[in-house]
Amino acid sequence: MAITGECFCGEIRYRIEGKLRDARSCHCSRCRKVFSAQASAYAEVEPGQFHWEAGEELLTRYVGQQGFGLQFCSRCGSTLCGTFNGQVHGVTLGCVNGDPDIEIGMHIYVGSKAKWERMPEGVVQFEEGPPSSSE
Numbered sequence: 001m002a003i004t005g006e007c008f009c010g011e012i013r014y015r016i017e018g019k020l021r022d023a024r025s026c027h028c029s030r031c032r033k034v035f036s037a038q039a040s041a042y043a044e045v046e047p048g049q050f051h052w053e054a055g056e057e058l059l060t061r062y063v064g065q066q067g068f069g070l071q072f073c074s075r076c077g078s079t080l081c082g083t084f085n086g087q088v089h090g091v092t093l094g095c096v097n098g099d100p101d102i103e104i105g106m107h108i109y110v111g112s113k114a115k116w117e118r119m120p121e122g123v124v125q126f127e128e129g130p131p132s133s134s135e
């Protein structure tokens, strides 16, 4: 079954014909701002498997460093997806409907988490990025 997602106001909807991968939560100060939350909750998607179903014309975008960007609903402000060089790269887990059959596998940059956040016991966490991506 396809994975679906939508923004808070419901005007923008998408469908993914495939699986999400590499679900993670980043606690760095930038992700806190981007997600307006204690951390990001994000998973990657195969670009060819992602389709906008409704409301694509309401999307607005922010392009950040090195080709990475984000797309938001211009009505309600939900952050729906991340982009890389203009293509959808992943989705924010908060906008996914139901059970996408994936769990957050790791919490990264916990070393720079907000002072007010308390990490749950037992989660896989790293002070910085995941070991494979660091020197």
Ligand SMILES: [Zn+2]
Binding pocket: 007, 008, 009, 010, 011, 012, 073, 074, 075, 076, 077, 078
């Ligand atoms: Zn919306």
Ligand SMILES: [Zn+2]
Binding pocket: 026, 027, 028, 029, 030, 031, 032, 040, 109
């Ligand atoms: Zn981050």
